[in-house]
Amino acid sequence: MLLGCIGDDFTGSSDLANTLRKEGMGVRLFSGVPDGPAADGIDAGVVALKSRTIPVAEAVAQSRAALRWLRDQGCTQFLFKYCSTFDSTPEGNIGPVAAALAEDLGETRVIICPAFPATGRSVYQGHLFVGDMLLSDSGMRHHPLTPMTDSDIRRWLAQQTDWAVDHIGAATVFDGADAIRAALGGGSRAMVVVDAIRDADLRAIGRAARDRTLITGGSGIALGLPDNFRDAGTLSATEPDWQGAKGRALLLSGSCSEQTRRQVAAAKASGPAYEVTAEAVMGGEATAARLLGWAEDSNAPAPLIYSSADPAVVKAAQEKFGRDTVASAIEALFGDLAVAWRDAGHRIIVTAGGETSGAVVEALKLDRLDIGPEIAAGVPAVRDPDSGLCLALKSGNFGQDDFFARAVGVLTA
Numbered sequence: 001m002l003l004g005c006i007g008d009d010f011t012g013s014s015d016l017a018n019t020l021r022k023e024g025m026g027v028r029l030f031s032g033v034p035d036g037p038a039a040d041g042i043d044a045g046v047v048a049l050k051s052r053t054i055p056v057a058e059a060v061a062q063s064r065a066a067l068r069w070l071r072d073q074g075c076t077q078f079l080f081k082y083c084s085t086f087d088s089t090p091e092g093n094i095g096p097v098a099a100a101l102a103e104d105l106g107e108t109r110v111i112i113c114p115a116f117p118a119t120g121r122s123v124y125q126g127h128l129f130v131g132d133m134l135l136s137d138s139g140m141r142h143h144p145l146t147p148m149t150d151s152d153i154r155r156w157l158a159q160q161t162d163w164a165v166d167h168i169g170a171a172t173v174f175d176g177a178d179a180i181r182a183a184l185g186g187g188s189r190a191m192v193v194v195d196a197i198r199d200a201d202l203r204a205i206g207r208a209a210r211d212r213t214l215i216t217g218g219s220g221i222a223l224g225l226p227d228n229f230r231d232a233g234t235l236s237a238t239e240p241d242w243q244g245a246k247g248r249a250l251l252l253s254g255s256c257s258e259q260t261r262r263q264v265a266a267a268k269a270s271g272p273a274y275e276v277t278a279e280a281v282m283g284g285e286a287t288a289a290r291l292l293g294w295a296e297d298s299n300a301p302a303p304l305i306y307s308s309a310d311p312a313v314v315k316a317a318q319e320k321f322g323r324d325t326v327a328s329a330i331e332a333l334f335g336d337l338a339v340a341w342r343d344a345g346h347r348i349i350v351t352a353g354g355e356t357s358g359a360v361v362e363a364l365k366l367d368r369l370d371i372g373p374e375i376a377a378g379v380p381a382v383r384d385p386d387s388g389l390c391l392a393l394k395s396g397n398f399g400q401d402d403f404f405a406r407a408v409g410v411l412t413a
């Protein structure tokens with residue numbers, strides 16, 4: 001393995017694996033740190049963690065363990081993937097994890113770049129935009145776990161780390177890889193927020209990062225890296241052929257983002273849907289057995305079960321039950337449901353939401369996943385090579401309004 005990647009959630013990790021695959025690398029997605037060695041013939045390994053919102057010390061420890069494993073597999077360059085909307089709190093976990101990985105690797109200049117132009121995320125003058133809106137004006141200000149209320153990534157990151165925070169502005173980035181390399185090069189220890197508004201900028205940053213051991217960012221930051229390995233003649237692997245599954249799909253949505261709520265509305269208009277409220281989960285009425293019964297009785301090709309709710313409803317539930325308590329209970333229910341669906345003999349599951357997807361993949365105990373065709377920007381189909389289970393792990397913010405229907409189409413192809 002050449003490139004070792006650590007993702008702080010599962011949707012984000014599949015997004016990164018998708019980018020690397022499209023750029024010609026042979027990729028495997030691992031759920032957590034594997035026990036043994038990876039198979040041969042892989043260019044890039046992505047270790048998916050569920051570390052975005054756990055306590056800082058745990059996120060650091062898990063990320064360091066992932067780094068040790070990736071180094072043992074022979075990787076020479078490492079990428080820490082976080083969300084293109086920089087999902088984090090004033091405490092972390094982006095700054096502390098990036099600092100710990102850099103210290104382990106002896107890296108002193110750490111690129112910080114969440115830009116992902118294909119989904120409208122750009123970094124300009126150190127500020128993160130979602131489409132034409134500042135991050136803090138976007139729906140991310142209402143995120144249930146990581147509300148993003150400051151668009152200045154330099155200022156937000158500075159709260160999370162005692163490292164200096166530097167900035168390379170668009171004017172330098174537009175001058176190309178040599179200019180970026182020079183700007184990155186000399187200075188003292190720092191996290192360096194790098195502007196990027198176009199794929200061409202990310203490719204130039206990737207070129208400039210050829211000799212850096214640690215790079216951090218959204219999946220866009222990976223765009224330029226495969227060419228460095230290609231030029232060095234070290235790429236070797238090929239991807240397994242994609243094989244979909246037959247039968248009915250279960251759609252699970254725990255994301256409360258604006259985009260997911262549009263997708264839920266579209267799916268409700270075309271098929272059966274069951275809303276799981278926080279009250280029903282906390283009160284014990286919404287159980288996996290009961291919901292599986294509903295999904296089976298619906299006899300529909302793709303029944304949807306969702307807890308996705310608007311910010312006022314989420315806020316009320318969090319005030320009543322506690323933010324983490326209600327989040328964990330809903331995640332656990334979706335995990336149990338996915339297991340019940342699989343155990344009932346079905347082979348297709350679509351999940352919306354990073355934490356939700358992490359809970360589902362962990363409950364299903366899927367150790368590694370092959371990456372299949374892209375369903376929407378940043379969302380590939382994935383497949384467990386052992387069981388043949390086919391999934392789509394959708395980031396809350398990604399996908400077309402009719403994403404669920406499209407996902408079923410790709411997973412059954």
Ligand SMILES: Nc1ncnc2c1ncn2[C@@H]1O[C@H](COP(=O)(O)OP(=O)(O)O)[C@@H](O)[C@H]1O
Pocket residue numbers: 143144145254255256257260277278307308309313314317318326327328330331352353354355356357394395396397
């Ligand atoms: N109705 C609800 N009330 C409170 N919390 C909820 C509700 N529905 C989902 N959640 C929680 O909100 C979080 C959404 O995060 P996630 O799944 O990562 O979605 P996204 O990808 O949009 O960030 C999860 O922890 C989920 O359990």
Ligand SMILES: O=C(O)[C@@H](O)C(=O)COP(=O)(O)O
Pocket residue numbers: 009011012013015016082083084085087116218219353354355378394395396397
């Ligand atoms: O970079 C992104 O936006 C995604 O890859 C990502 O990290 C998804 O996280 P969620 O929005 O929490 O699903």
